[in-house]
Amino acid sequence: MADFGSERIADLYRRPGSVSSAYVDVTQDARNPRRTSTLRQRTMREALTEAGAPEIDANTIVELVEEPPGVGGPMGRLMIVRQGVVEVNEVLTGEPLGELLVAYGPVPSLLPLLIHRPRDFSYVVAEAGRDGGEITLFRLSRSQPVSRVRVEGDTEFLTKVGSEDDFLANGRYQHHTEEVWKRNEGQIAAAIDEVVRDSRAELLMLTGDVRARQLLVDQLSPTSRDVLHVVPTNTRPGGATQEELEADVHRHVAAIHAQDAYDALERLGTGQGNGLSEIDFAAVVRALQQGQVDVLLLAASRPPGETLIALDREPWLAATPADALGAGELGSVPAVDALIRAAILTDARVIVVSPGALPAEVSAAALLRWSTLPASVETPTAAEAELADLPSRGDAVTFPRRRSSSGISDTGTDSGQDRPER
Known part of the structure; x- marks a missing residue:
């Protein structure tokens, strides 16, 4: 599905009619994928029929389960089908919850979705270079990026070169190059801040050139720095691997869920x-x-x-x-x-x-959201307590002697001992 956040879940729950739910381990068996596929289809069809699912739902789910997942590693697939109409078809990465879970009834079974993806939120991946960078906005409930921003920086005098003939000229050139880098990273930082602010992203992953990252971090807003994690690798050169970046993203997303x-x-x-x-x-x-x-x-x-x-x-x-x-x-x-x-x-x-x-x-x-206990009586202040102790009109009472500021009575004895009983 393109987007499956909380609003779509609520909409799914409001729709009338019974629905077929199926969650299945779709991790690829490299040793014998054809045999795995055949067994999975047969087992799924039998389980759906036993659960009471109509044939049109069973046929649709059996077809869906063989769609290429598009990602590698362990994973499950959650499918919700109502009268042959696909309402959910989600590949959920991570260790599968079991071989097969099926149900048929008036309420779809979405527990596997909430275990794999407890909450939907946005995160940003920024790749920084000295000549510019790329900022990509993702959302957990979407399989494709939400948006991508490319920042093109100044490329003139971008590279430092040594010159033994003119030491002073070389020093000015090196300084100018540093200023170019700093301006470029300032542009990227401003673009990152805008994306983080507008999307309310809860995670910012920064990768790229080491010096570019250093200059960029110093210019990020406090809001961006609060959710910043730096990946110590450069994914920008041609052919560079994304595996370390993806692993770090998954690790930090899991940490956010664990903190929740x-x-x-x-x-x-x-x-x-x-x-x-x-x-x-x-x-x-x-x-x-x-x-x-x-x-x-x-x-x-x-x-x-x-x-x-x-x-x-x-x-x-x-x-x-x-x-x-x-x-x-x-x-x-x-x-x-x-x-x-x-x-x-x-x-x-x-x-x-x-x-x-x-x-x-x-x-x-x-x-x-609110307490089940009755509203408690507020504790009276010292002045209110003293007023509450005063007699009402018509009461017979013997007043205590006035205390001095030292806490000793006028007679010189301890005021607490000298106080007559009421």
């Missing part, structure tokens, strides 16, 4: 004391029904085994028909699919955490 999960788990822990998080399954369902969930956390190793009722409008899911609040029932679906759908349709984020990150008995947790 870490931050969410920190919020989960601190939120237990102030009503801003839930780990009870029933409470998580109720919070989703109320649009209260900011982040839904799911355990990768143990997705909820229960089923829930998917609804055609808010509150989007229910545990029993009585909880539907007048919404139409689409059918009973795996709880994990119902939870994800309700989260996406209420603008909540979904994070699938690594095994062991949640307590052993917890399959789903939620970070909340």
